Amino acid sequence: MSETSHGVTRDNRDIARLLIACPDRPGIVASVSRFLFEQGANIIHSDQHSTDPAGGRFFMRIEFHLPGLLQNGSALESAFSRVARGFEMEWSLSYADRLKRMAIFVSRADHCLYELLWQRKSGDLLADIALVISNHEDLREPVESSGIAFHHIPVTPETKYEAEERQLALMEEKGIDLVVLARYMQILSERVISRYPNRIINIHHSFLPAFVGSNPYARAHERGVKLIGATAHYVTEELDAGPIIEQDVQRVDHRDTVEDMKRIGRQIERVVLARAVSWHIEDRILVDGNKTVVFA
Amino acid sequence: MSETSHGVTRDNRDIARLLIACPDRPGIVASVSRFLFEQGANIIHSDQHSTDPAGGRFFMRIEFHLPGLLQNGSALESAFSRVARGFEMEWSLSYADRLKRMAIFVSRADHCLYELLWQRKSGDLLADIALVISNHEDLREPVESSGIAFHHIPVTPETKYEAEERQLALMEEKGIDLVVLARYMQILSERVISRYPNRIINIHHSFLPAFVGSNPYARAHERGVKLIGATAHYVTEELDAGPIIEQDVQRVDHRDTVEDMKRIGRQIERVVLARAVSWHIEDRILVDGNKTVVFA
Amino acid sequence: MSETSHGVTRDNRDIARLLIACPDRPGIVASVSRFLFEQGANIIHSDQHSTDPAGGRFFMRIEFHLPGLLQNGSALESAFSRVARGFEMEWSLSYADRLKRMAIFVSRADHCLYELLWQRKSGDLLADIALVISNHEDLREPVESSGIAFHHIPVTPETKYEAEERQLALMEEKGIDLVVLARYMQILSERVISRYPNRIINIHHSFLPAFVGSNPYARAHERGVKLIGATAHYVTEELDAGPIIEQDVQRVDHRDTVEDMKRIGRQIERVVLARAVSWHIEDRILVDGNKTVVFA
Amino acid sequence: MSETSHGVTRDNRDIARLLIACPDRPGIVASVSRFLFEQGANIIHSDQHSTDPAGGRFFMRIEFHLPGLLQNGSALESAFSRVARGFEMEWSLSYADRLKRMAIFVSRADHCLYELLWQRKSGDLLADIALVISNHEDLREPVESSGIAFHHIPVTPETKYEAEERQLALMEEKGIDLVVLARYMQILSERVISRYPNRIINIHHSFLPAFVGSNPYARAHERGVKLIGATAHYVTEELDAGPIIEQDVQRVDHRDTVEDMKRIGRQIERVVLARAVSWHIEDRILVDGNKTVVFA
16 A cells, blocks of 8 residues: 655555646746645645746646645645636646556557556556456457456457447446557457547557558568657557657667567667556646647 | 847846755745845746755745846845845855856867867857866967967876966966866865865766776777766766766777777767866756756 | 567578687688578678687677578588588577576565566567576565576575575476576575586676675665666676676666665566576677676 | 777778679589689678579679789779679679768758768768758858868759759869768759769658658648658669668657658668768668668
């Protein structure tokens, strides 16, 4: 029930994270910090960003400790809503001990799934993996042996609508907060995407915006690049064009075949995806138009 | 007179940076941000860090814009000193348009010197390089042709005391804020170091704490390491043991000779040193015992 | 039975790798390549290195394809031994389709073990993990469920001799080629080390030679370094002082606690160890005194 | 006159580098190494690469020492041409002590130019910078004070043809081997490009193939990427589409403005360009269709 990270051992029960986005203007930090002080909260971490102090947009993340938080959470929220209104804030408060509920979508590739399963088991990923949905049967065994429900939902052009209905129903039922496409080789329709705005994370196996679409390693090989990469991003309607959360690259050279690139790429993909998922789980990401502010 | 960095174009004349270190306890951010709000300041950037919200040490850097700052600076400082007293703060306020005055010490190697000269010329390093001191004549030409005073002060075991007297007198006269040892191959005595606490930056050509002392590349080659590095740190009395500001590394392999490592290392040294100097110049570094908090 | 890597799809049955180390002098490459040509071999990869063409040591790795290799391997070897004698070569020939037999030693930490198990399963690590030995029971389940024998051999100061006898007997029985210490928290005695010269790979959780010995992350935190690392090396009698195979680092900052460093470090450790093991498995490493030549 | 790099101190006068590209088939290495052995040459470095041992293309770089090389170079070349003919080789022999003659094209940005000037001065870049051509006057001073001829050749749509005639005449006159576009903001016409095939190196300020064309940093900022990069490539008729020689990236985040990206990018650009130029100068690059084989 306790976590040690970025300098603090703490009991998660009394910890919350406040995310704020609003037009920038003087007095925001003073008001928010005064509010928290008066509530008896102790700030553990605070990060802020302004796109422009004169007329830009202001983003803030505060992680605080407040004894008795769970009992008094709703009172706190309604009190804060008065502060928020004055600054036209979009805001959310999340409780560190309420694990986010995650659905993972996979196809046949196992490396991203394994990484998430392993990080959850080791405690590095503090989330509740509520279910895994796949259009193939291949990965049932490792999922079920981890005690997680596995749903095989095949997808064909003809059955896509019904398949998505089943996916949505399952996610609804489980109260899913976050969807992770861990090398899921199907494109989600707008209907699914709009149900989870900025809550579907995809891993694309290229350094976006290079090599949007399919077969990025083959195209990277063809182009003769000297670094290959992977990109985790929120899914929007336009393919591979949503807000980028994290990217990383690895060096390749003339000796590397497409197969070598896929092998090297697997290591990048799983690390980049796991980082992005962790940041989302820990409420470190705010979306600013088609970009992200990541308080890592 | 204006600078564009990290999101903001601004007139430096009305910009200041407040650095704070104090015991952590609730209410610090609320008090400081309220104070600045009441003064009419607009926060541009704010970073904070606590080693432990319960009984640890709290560090904060606030960059703010305040119209009329220069005329009212001392009133602001005396008003803030009352806030500071209540929290037992160590603090300092620096004005963005008052360039820090820098002395560079060199011997014969030119790469770190050139990097600083070039970054100053390009505007990437906003400092006033007031003088260069060297125990050799070699680098007089590039320094003087940049319009900077060059002082050749030879150092031998017999003349070390007098040499340091001359160095100190020159630096006193020029009102030096920061001393940069840009591959200066002499050890400063305690007398010099204590005059500039946490204001002398050295670049050591290894990934500290590996290879403290002389000939680190030869020793790295001998040990067969696969990465070599450089470390910028504040100078303290114990050799190569002061607070580390920045480090970086580069890959080497079995084909690289000691000479190759020196060549590769030169690239790391100059980048690491320039980064550390920039951070100091922009008041981004706070010292916490023998460590640094860097709000980069 | 076929592998695609570094540009070539091939049937492993007819592939061999020749490793050579000898005093450098003119004619070595001409003789070796002529020999292989006359045997009908087709060179797939060839790498070489000389510490000094005048009086230094010469290292070579040749991967070649030779139809009918398996039937004629011993004839080839005895023919080559005549070439080798003339140049005072130390050499070895290994067959790509004969998987090396590996023993993994673990204690309680699972991340390095999981990485090796996963890479073996995915086909990225072409080795036969013949057994896992641990001084604790904790990791029995994942090992056995992968179909690998798990041996719990507790070690105390009193039982160390007998424990090592059991370890050696098990490894003897299985014909182990390579021992991997995947965060095994015991020091092997000289008796074990000398039985597997340059065939025991350890992962040390620091950027050697910094932080030799125990608790490197705590000491890295204490020193305030800005990068932490991991080192894979062959085990020799002197602790953490054997030939370095691979190293890597990751950035940390003032916010990272010792626990954060351990978490970040786990990612480096498993990647660095897996890379070193792969290189050994693929006969890419030659030892040169206390250093390695890695034809990666 | 002597150089120490990758393990060897040597007198450059007796050192040559042989580059070979031909259809792969058995016997190439045996023939070439036998030829060199019979000539009395001692191989210092040898690298090779095959795109496919069965029907692919074979690339080789051999650096060798041969006493009396300069006097006997042409005899050596005509002797080797007989070996080469049998294997349909494209090949070239270059002499380490004959510095390549380089033309640098610049506009107003100085960082890439300064890097090349500094590396030449420090001896890290062993080339003869024969002239600098610019469409602006801005950089005359640093060039001329380095003792290098500076030619201001303005370019407008109307004068482009004449300007290129002058550029070509100057390069002809100086016997230029290599043209380096060090942030030259004009597009060369096909006429110039075809005169220096695979001998014009450009630095593009993005991680190609992302952000081909103008204003890549602004577009990277707009897209919200988390890494920015630079690419050195040979110039071909299609814009930013020639064989990539080297790429590198640096991390950015939401706080970085377009101006910050330009500043960070300058550091990547100069390093990547200098690396590519060094490799070309040292005959380490072979072109394979639209890709490069770099024996770094």
